[in-house]
Amino acid sequence: MRAFRFGVVAAAGEGGARWRETARRAEELGYSTLLSPDNLHLPTPTASLATAAAVTTRLRVGSFVFASPLRTARAAAWEAHSLTTVTDGRFELGLGTGLPSMREQAEELGLPYGDGRERLDSISATIDHVRRLDGDAHTPVMLAAGGPRARRLAAEKADIVTLAGGPLATRDEFAAQVEEIRSHADGREIEIAMNIFVVGDHVPPWIRGFIGVDAETLIEHDSLTILRGSVDDMAAELERRRAELGVSYVSVNGSFLEEFAPLVERLSGT
Template sequence: MTTHPFRFGVVAAHAPNAEAWAGLARRAENLGYATLLVPDTLGTFSPFTAAAVAATVTVTLRVGTYVLSAPYRTPEAVAWETSTLRTLTGGRFELGIGAGRPHAEQDAAVLGVGFGTPAQRVERVERTVDAVRDVPVLIAAAGPRLLRLAARKADVVALGVPPQFTEEQVAARLDTLSEFAGDRRDRLEVNMNLAAVGDEWPGWLTRQMGVDPREVAARGGTGVLTGTADEMVETLRRRRDRLGVSYVSVNAQFMEEFAPVVARLAGT
């Protein structure tokens, strides 16, 4: 059983203007979320800039990348950006990094950078982590290569599995992480993301997820959390006891709906 207290993050990718982005950050802070997390895609805000703006208009909210695609930037460039943001946010910046989500190779081509083989991308993640070693780092991992690296060098592991993964499937991945981590396992904070919360969802969510959230929920997928606030609280407590997942992030679309759960569990 993990000794890490619950904390919660909001994953937000875009806003229509600066005022709306600042308002989202302030609202997340007021609702008790610990972090505002920005993806790294060409269809979303530039993560370092968006994180900086969010930190400027808040006081306690931590900001971070979720997750930086390692092939897009040299380790030295990431270290430079990270050092600047850690200083200017008063230590509230958290670096999250991974080897590149599905279809990230297309963004790399637009940016004019090489994407590399899976092994090369994992090696780039490791070199980047080494370049910012004085900073706590989240590594997104799913397969054995990245799970092994995260077990050795991460402070936080974001389990990058599909939303339809059941608790049994998640447990199997975390068993692999535990095997690799050995004595470090209890030090690792484990994060999982919720793509949807509640019982009613907008039509665009199926396109974004690539799967019907109703089907995910019906099959016990961990990426969709349903039920009353009490039921959600009990589900997350069970998952922490069973899986060790204490850091839960949620799509910003559901920030308000999930807030009662955050109020009940944050810091406990």
């Protein structure tokens, strides 16, 4: 089994000073990676991640995730390779096809939203461009794989796959996703990742608005987007997910940076 590592998903929407402090604090707490979302209503991940890397020494930075409708494949690869260069190899390129809301944002940029196949083709081309630009370097690529075609592409070209399902997806559904990815990987080693939206028994209002369900519903359905209980309970749950699903790279919403830190301290590298 792969050793655990942990990331935190946060945005630089509250200004540079707060963002720099978030980066320093994530590194101090032992997180592996600071991950930045992609949205026209937030600072661009390229600027945010370069800033975070500049004020830290070990912390990796990553996009979570570059939405394919918001850039051409070549432009996305240009940004990715640039970040790999200026961070001395501490950048991880997360890619995804984007939420339906990205249609309006793509139109604002004068870019086509495209259908599902076209957006996946753009992701595939982005990876190819990055590999060419990198030369002897290697930018790790993480793919958010929500459907069968995305999982096949991830198995063929990604280094990391973050399991993508609705907040009420079952363990069996996630296990089937992992099996499907492994079956197409032809022996390639792929790191399996999962994002946690909620730590504890309370869902902040903005997260509830995003995922569309409350804490009671998440608990009733044994949702894997929530982690609760004592530190011992939560550590045991993460170890179960690694044993059953192969999940070793766990990211958490930035609202729970401090609450999740005891797990980072306990499990990182184990």
